[in-house]
Amino acid sequence: MIEQRPLTSFFSHFILICGVLLVAFPIWITFVAASHDTARMVQVPLPLLPGNHFFENLLEAFTHGVGNAKGQSVGLMLMNSLIMALMIAFGKIAISMLSAFAIVYFRFPFRMTFFWMIFITLMLPVEVRILPTFEVVANLHMLNSYWGLSIPLIASATATFMFRQTFLTVPDELLEAARIDGAGPIRFFIDILLPISRTNIAALFVIVFIYGWNQYMWPLLITTDKDMYTIVMGIKQMVEAVEEAPEWSLIMMTTLLAMLPPVVVVIGMQRLFIKGLTETEK
């Protein structure tokens, strides 16, 4: 047993609590700002304790919208973000699983070529090919659409690798048994591989959902129609309008709403989140 000195334990807790407070401070300030009325939010110094206008602001944000995005309900932006994040998550999982299945369980010409082509995507994040990718999406008439928002982001080398890794640990006897029982590839995939990969799928879902929800540059480029704004880029539009009308309480309310879904996912599904993070990133 390692020694437990009261003083060092106290010191450890002290530093950790300072760390937690430091990490949480910006969120606390946001919450406080979201709970005061607009008039209070232009008086210096700003409050450090919450006020009682929280639900008023919530209602205002949902019914009237904020800043440059005036008339654009925050609800609609949240919905756009949700649709985009879900499309990216489901799309990524589906296509990665199918290609990993083909690469692990079949022997066919160009198998390795395909594998390396998928691998290369790892080295081509959207940021390094923005202009030409934008042109492709524009030529395909996918600007201002959910397809344009999600499809270019769903190809994934890491997800394919993760499923490949999972499938490689599935005992060969299962496949032999399935084949003796007369199961074809599709049957095997649905009845055996899908149930086996359940936790992996869930873990990946958590990570990809957050990735999709937090996209910024891509929606910024391809959405010009206010109806297609996602919440994360919507905040930017609001902050820009702050010079004319500093509606900080409403902006911070929207900010709070923008980070709520992914934060709830991370904290609520912590075990899956950690599994997903450590397994897809290596």
Added chain:
Amino acid sequence: MLKRVHFKPSPLPYFLVAPQLLITIVFFLWPASQAIYQSMLVEDAFGLSTEFVWFNNFIELFSDGFYLDTLYRTLFFSAAVTFISLSSALIFAALADRVIGAATTYRTLLIWPYAVAPAVAGALWMFMFDPTIGIVAYFLDLVGYDWNHRVNGSHAMLLVILASSWKQISYNFLFFFAGMQAIPKSLIEAAAIDGAGPARRFWTIIFPLISPVTFFLLVMNIVYAFFDTFGIIHAVTKGGPAKATEILIYKVYNDGFIGLDLGGSAAQSVILMIIVIGLTIVQFRYIERRVEY
């Protein structure tokens, strides 16, 4: 790589890889090749004619003082973000690893900024430091310091560094913590019996054993600082004031979409591509030395 047993040859696998491959070709490989091609073109002022100039765009970039400034600025920015977020995460993880019982509570309280979008993180920090009403700016004013990141370049740089590091601490913490928890307790106990104190145990046992994690995080943090901080910079400073916070990725966006400099922006994209490829290779060369979680 391949299963010992597999299915009979059939056209099925082609259909299975088709969606992934199609998206890869249309949205990754084709645009990337276009970027490389365009990086060797020069367009005249009216966009009427283009000329193939080989590597001239690159030569021009590297003799352009603005580009080199941006490059150095990016290096400084990523070094600062990587250092701040790695070192504070390491301290938190080492302490959380020591406290018995409460470690997972601290983990829960420290990991959630991972879920906050960079642009949103930028908005939070911008609000706290707002020169007219921000709470931190107010306190700084009380102690006699005049904070204004809208006109002061160093203030702006500090602000985006802080916001970027804040967001990355949870990611680093998680990996450090997992790495430390994976170290057999018997090793630590043996050292304790031999009379090594907490600090000595950390530097002679824990730190060397998690060095693969540290290396992995080092690469990941550089990638993060180079590419994922676009949201923070775009939301908080837009690269300003007077380009004080313009990093490479922001310049590509700005020259391409705002300045409409096709060839120059494409050449910058290609340079970024080379950086990513380099980092990925470094990452994979050391992959086998990585610890198991």
